[in-house]
Amino acid sequence: MDDIMTWEELNIKIPYGRTSGKIKTFCPACHSKRNNKADKSLSVNLDEGLYKCHYCGYSGCIKEFPKKIKKEYVRPTWKNETKLSEKVVKYFEGRRISQDILRIMKISEGVEFMPQDNCKMNTIQFNYFLNGELVNVKYRTGNKHFKLIPNAELIPYNLDAIKNSTECIVTEGEFDCLSFISCGFTHTISVPNGASANTSYLDDYWEDYFENKETVYIASDTDAKGIILRDELVRRFGADRCKIISYGEDCKDANELLVKNGPYALKQAVENASELKIDGVFTVSDFEDELDILYDKGLQKGFTIGFDNFDALCSFETKRMCIVTGIPGNGKSEFLDEIAERLNILYGWKFAYFSPENFPLKYHASKMVSKITGKKFDKISLPLNEYRQVKQYMSDNFFFIFPEEGFSVDTILEKAKYLIRRKGIKALVIDPWNRLEHQIPSGMNETNYISQTLDKFTNFAQKYDILFFLVAHPRKMNKDASGQFEVPTLYDINGSANFYNKTDYGITVQRNKETGTVGVYVQKVKFKHLGETGNATFKYNINNGRYVPYYESQDPIWDNSNHLINKITNQLKESERIELPFDMYNGEEAPF
């Protein structure tokens, strides 16, 4: 038993994608002999590598189990000083939140250094508990400045209250959360960071707190940011179990409704929460808010990757498909990894890859490590501490799909769906098309099959709000008079003109070995506000796999910095200065 190292070798089946937490599964030692075939008697602790069967006693620990590096969080100390000044109690009363609720929710008050004011201020303190232990505090001053404890764990507010309930309400701020609690809806949580679309704080608690929910009431604000949060929460929880709470024409959030119209109105709002339409038929009223924002702000450019020459041609949006082509070995996968790394570092987009072209996974991961750290993948260039840090980062941000049961389109999409729900991935890469196991129904020709499958991909991207990258190879290209291969277009992709017709973005990557440059040809951008056709030239850094823009007769500006270290430094600065959108109404300031 000593040299057994993997769950597979022990014949212990771990649900796909699970790498942490505790699970129950069938015991390989006794399952085949048991009458009760449904009994998952083996408890497995994935963090520790431990397993034990409660029926036959089979147990052990996986030797040299690669322990997940636990993030180190700052933990504040709970002082249980919940005495509140008259002013604060009165202020909450004005917002119809009683002293009893303040006591139950352990709201506290105290002087705290606030970076925005650069001095100590009196604050109210929303205490964030996990299993009864204080893990974070949100400080709020009278002039609406906020601070969370830097490097403390970010969890939803009041998370403990929903562990065993089959329903919960999710609000955009603590005041709204307290409003619902005041009306008897104790299974209410608030997101910790206002209306941000980054919902990573759900990831670690998904299994234990959210998996069991039959109904999730989304109670975000009705302004533009609230709608972004609402859409992201719906995407994570799934439209089929979400209900949307609205507050009527003249209120933008739950606390405003409570103050203006009283607890009965808020109870009614929960009762009348609307289900999401999933029958596929829409009228303008279904997307009126989004349309109004578009009208108000105009069509916005999508997400750019921070290269001037490429950004001028192409900006990305979710719900779309991007096809990347190019002659084998010209850097399709490399450039796509560059896009992925930059969208991830700049906007936190998590990626899922089905990329047998880059197999084995460790090779692909090693290339991503170099792209993220800017260092060659070896012990001398990449110090151990940076290597450990990037490994941990990658395990939270990049996911690799390589299903044992085969590479059919449906299997890959099923795994991607799982990753969207559980990990919040924003983009899926299939690299390449010809490594999918295509099951063309009898009687269907190849063109129709390609057309149908590309539709399936686009529908998937739209339904789950992701950006779908597909790599596809062109036919054998001819050489031109100068001996260079012609640049393939999307029409040159083997099989069908649908590769051109059905995509939102089309990009060709082609190396010019004579000049040592790489041409990235944007061949199609369906919507004008997202870009236009044209080409951008790059130089490729063989050491770290990064591309840098290249303009003729100018020396390229190489970037060898560790993007992760830059990112973390920026985030730290940010968390000290955190300005959270808050559920205040009328611009009223608190009297403390």
Ligand SMILES: Nc1ncnc2c1ncn2[C@@H]1O[C@H](COP(=O)(O)OP(=O)(O)OP(=O)(O)O)[C@@H](O)[C@H]1O
């Ligand atoms: N501009 C470049 N200069 C030097 N090496 C490069 C360049 N672009 C890519 N490479 C290297 O060439 C190899 C092939 O690149 P990549 O896999 O990205 O090509 P591809 O177009 O996706 O090929 P395929 O169609 O075979 O999948 C990789 O090892 C990559 O690191």
